[in-house]
Amino acid sequence: MTEKRLLITGPNGAGKTNLLEAIELLGSLRSHRCSRDSDLIHWNQERALLRALSCEDETLELELRRKGGRQAKRNEKVLSRQFDLIGPLRCVGFSSLDLELVRGQPALRRQWLDRVVQQLEPIYSDLISRYSRLLRQRSQLWRRWRNKPANERDAILDAFDLQMALVSTRIHRRRSRALRHLQPLVAHWQKMISNGKEKLELVYYPGSKLKGEEAEEPWRLDIQDQLLDQRLDEERLGSCRVGPHRDEVGLLLNGLEARRFASSGQQRTLILSLKLAELDLVEQMSGLPPILLLDDVLAELDAKRQLLLLEVAGEKHQCIVTATHLDAFQGEWMRESQLLETKSFSSKGSVG
Amino acid sequence: MPGIGPRTAQRLALHLLRQPEERVRSFADAMLAAKSQVGQCQKCFHLSADPICEICRNEGRDSEFLCVVADSRDLLALERTKEFKGLYHVLGGLISPMDGVGPEILNVSSLVKRVDADDVDEVILALTPSVEGDTTSLYLARLLKPFTKVSRIAYGLPVGGELEYADEVTLTRALEGRQTLG
Numbered sequence: 001m002t003e004k005r006l007l008i009t010g011p012n013g014a015g016k017t018n019l020l021e022a023i024e025l026l027g028s029l030r031s032h033r034c035s036r037d038s039d040l041i042h043w044n045q046e047r048a049l050l051r052a053l054s055c056e057d058e059t060l061e062l063e064l065r066r067k068g069g070r071q072a073k074r075n076e077k078v079l080s081r082q083f084d085l086i087g088p089l090r091c092v093g094f095s096s097l098d099l100e101l102v103r104g105q106p107a108l109r110r111q112w113l114d115r116v117v118q119q120l121e122p123i124y125s126d127l128i129s130r131y132s133r134l135l136r137q138r139s140q141l142w143r144r145w146r147n148k149p150a151n152e153r154d155a156i157l158d159a160f161d162l163q164m165a166l167v168s169t170r171i172h173r174r175r176s177r178a179l180r181h182l183q184p185l186v187a188h189w190q191k192m193i194s195n196g197k198e199k200l201e202l203v204y205y206p207g208s209k210l211k212g213e214e215a216e217e218p219w220r221l222d223i224q225d226q227l228l229d230q231r232l233d234e235e236r237l238g239s240c241r242v243g244p245h246r247d248e249v250g251l252l253l254n255g256l257e258a259r260r261f262a263s264s265g266q267q268r269t270l271i272l273s274l275k276l277a278e279l280d281l282v283e284q285m286s287g288l289p290p291i292l293l294l295d296d297v298l299a300e301l302d303a304k305r306q307l308l309l310l311e312v313a314g315e316k317h318q319c320i321v322t323a324t325h326l327d328a329f330q331g332e333w334m335r336e337s338q339l340l341e342t343k344s345f346s347s348k349g350s351v352g
Numbered sequence: 353m354p355g356i357g358p359r360t361a362q363r364l365a366l367h368l369l370r371q372p373e374e375r376v377r378s379f380a381d382a383m384l385a386a387k388s389q390v391g392q393c394q395k396c397f398h399l400s401a402d403p404i405c406e407i408c409r410n411e412g413r414d415s416e417f418l419c420v421v422a423d424s425r426d427l428l429a430l431e432r433t434k435e436f437k438g439l440y441h442v443l444g445g446l447i448s449p450m451d452g453v454g455p456e457i458l459n460v461s462s463l464v465k466r467v468d469a470d471d472v473d474e475v476i477l478a479l480t481p482s483v484e485g486d487t488t489s490l491y492l493a494r495l496l497k498p499f500t501k502v503s504r505i506a507y508g509l510p511v512g513g514e515l516e517y518a519d520e521v522t523l524t525r526a527l528e529g530r531q532t533l534g
Contacts, residue, residue, distance in 0.1 A: 083519065122520045137448065145454065155491060156447060156449075156454070160487060163490070
């Protein structure tokens with residue numbers, strides 16, 4: 001990229017999102033579209049290679065293989081932990097999938113929050129993967145061992161309870177802390193976009209009953225009791241009723257639940273506030289303005305909101321923006337920008 | 353074969369073909385003999401050619417300490433340290449509902465019987481710190497508590513590693529397992 005902005009246009013299916021996904025994957029080692037590497041590799045191919053060259057002449061490489069794990073390289077040197085690839089390429093993505101953030105199911109809001117916590121505390125991904133493994137093992141236990149004697153089953157459930165209470169406490173604490181971090185940023189942006197008319201609040205509704213002040217030990221013991229209390233219900237329903245997998249993030253606009261009462265225009269503003277807050281937070285944490293990846297969202301925003309996004313993000317941040325038509329870009333977006341037209345994804349030349 | 357890619361496999365195959373016939377024959381015989389003779393120790397379930405394995409037979413070892421491992425590979429790793437002088441018990445796996453592995457498939461009841469019958473002062477659980485390993489440890493700890501003291505090996509920093517290069521998960525575990533000095 002030689003300019004501040006790279007505008008990518010092309011018809012549907014030309015590979016615009018594919019390119020942004022590659023950048024996101026190289027920057028965060030995750031794709032928000034799918035979780036398995038085999039879904040990220042081209043059909044009939046054994047491997048996929050992502051390579052980026054920074055303006056400091058650093059090369060970042062990630063190789064995905066259908067069989068075997070990933071291989072990460074930095075400046076041609078193989079890294080023993082792919083985690084070490086994170087850092088030089090920080091990015092925040094904003095795609096049409098995010099438009100569901102307000103209206104969609106709670107899992108979407110949890111994923112968004114998890115992405116933010118991840119930026120704040122690297123240990124968090126271990127907690128999340130541990131917790132989801134515990135949940136999976138637990139639900140399999142109900143599915144496969146329903147006819148086992150209750151005392152045998154309970155002994156194993158007790159072992160799960162002990163671990164889940166600890167991991168749940170830690171996830172709850174981190175999520176609530178991250179929301180407290182985000183609150184002032186989100187409120188600031190919402191106020192600015194709405195000309196001071198709207199007040200946005202983030203509220204944490206934890207999936208376990210958390211009493212009193214944030215404290216690890218009392219919370220842990222309390223959650224352990226709650227897990228035991230719900231066991232009869234769990235037996236009937238086959239799923240665990242307590243824990244961070246049942247968390248919800250409430251978005252209150254002037255005190256009312258946004259998913260039910262906000263207009264679709266307000267909901268868009270709200271998502272923009274959330275994204276700008278995320279952008280701020282990542283910059284605070286890493287000290288560098290992250291790259292903003294806008295996937296086909298400008299068309300969803302009216303001229304006023306596009307302008308605001310440009311004002312905020314356009315100066316500091318490098319932006320990579322996709323759209324089906326050039327008409328989607330309002331006002332100054334075309335200034336200081338490079339244009340890339342994708343026709344179909346057979347183009348072999350390097351991008352940029 | 354586990355851990356061997358197509359190129360190594362080819363190298364091994366070509367190497368075998370270049371060997372004199374009697375060496376290949378003795379190699380094949382050794383593999384067959386291993387397959388037909390090696391079974392499990394009746395006491396600790398470690399791999400053994402005899403009904404009772406060498407470690408269980410060795411009277412020089414402290415029978416008061418019993419170390420529980422998931423499989424024979426872990427036992428061999430611990431033996432290489434030459435530090436542990438107690439006896440072992442090989443579980444044959446870890447509790448994992450999604451793989452259909454419950455305590456009844458593992459050598460758990462034999463462990464309880466052993467701890468109950470023999471004079472064991474301490475059971476040391478040496479299982480990997482995964483979800484399945486921790487579940488198994490917690491399960492066994494509760495089961496064995498009425499009979500004896502149960503402890504578990506420490507998790508944390510590798511010796512010789514630099515603190516600054518340790519990953520966050522390991523460091524957190526190490527902080528959790530800190531010990532009071534003096």
